[in-house]
Amino acid sequence: MGKTDRLAKKPYERELLRLQHELVRLQEWVRSEGVRLVVVFEGRDAAGKGGAIKRVTEYLNPRIARIAALPAPTERQRGQWYFQRYVEQLPAAGEIVLFDRSWYNRAGVEHVMGFCTEGEYRLFLHQTPLFEQMLVEAGILLRKYWFSVSDTEQEKRFRDRLRDPMRRWKLSPMDIESITRWEEYSRAKDVMFAHTDIPESPWYVVESDDKRRSRVNMIAHLLSTVPYLAIEPPKVELPPRPASTGYRRPPRDLQTFVPDHAAKLAD
Numbered sequence: 001m002g003k004t005d006r007l008a009k010k011p012y013e014r015e016l017l018r019l020q021h022e023l024v025r026l027q028e029w030v031r032s033e034g035v036r037l038v039v040v041f042e043g044r045d046a047a048g049k050g051g052a053i054k055r056v057t058e059y060l061n062p063r064i065a066r067i068a069a070l071p072a073p074t075e076r077q078r079g080q081w082y083f084q085r086y087v088e089q090l091p092a093a094g095e096i097v098l099f100d101r102s103w104y105n106r107a108g109v110e111h112v113m114g115f116c117t118e119g120e121y122r123l124f125l126h127q128t129p130l131f132e133q134m135l136v137e138a139g140i141l142l143r144k145y146w147f148s149v150s151d152t153e154q155e156k157r158f159r160d161r162l163r164d165p166m167r168r169w170k171l172s173p174m175d176i177e178s179i180t181r182w183e184e185y186s187r188a189k190d191v192m193f194a195h196t197d198i199p200e201s202p203w204y205v206v207e208s209d210d211k212r213r214s215r216v217n218m219i220a221h222l223l224s225t226v227p228y229l230a231i232e233p234p235k236v237e238l239p240p241r242p243a244s245t246g247y248r249r250p251p252r253d254l255q256t257f258v259p260d261h262a263a264k265l266a267d
Helices: 009-033 049-057 118-137 151-163 173-180 182-196 211-225
Strands: 036-043 065-068 095-100 141-148 203-207
Touching (some): 009 049, 009 095, 009 211, 049 065, 118 141, 118 182, 141 211, 151 173, 173 182, 203 211
Parallel strands (some): 036 095, 036 141, 065 095
């Protein structure tokens, strides 16, 4: 994808806002109808998953739409059925859960970096289609997105993070290691797709060298796959403020106020 293919800022922002308005409608339908929606975000390091999740949830109610970004498993969790800690994150009726990485860690980083055994890896490839079939049969709407980024664009984003003190924390040792293991991760992804790209829960690939384009493409696709309807919000009228009954605010010097830092900005 060349520079001329990058989506300009103005049409991006205009379309993103329109799509986010539709996401709010989707949220209200999920809440009203008791739907359970799971969206899985996977892909290369620095492929744009986090940015896409941020735009999806920007205007949503965090009590309805929740992000699940699990840390490394504890010793106790390592002794559980592999999917157990992910099952605990699944939505109840009227909820949306967005997995910022998911059970597919086992097919990617755990397998490539040797954090699981060959037997555990093979068992995962066998059980995952069965697990996802059970989720779908239980009525959960499951959507899986793979964010695909080129090696040159990934390295550029890593270097940008390295130079930016506000984003330096996003560059982990695993990110650095992924540069030297590009082909290993590619093979792992191909095997994963071969086993888990099933009719009940297919993979949808998002080309993400252009972050703007990838975000609107992903959100538009998600909306197109869910049969949501516009829910008419209940009519709400603000009541008249009652007449004062003589309340007096305590003197200001009895309270501790935050200093007016903003006043310095006007100087």
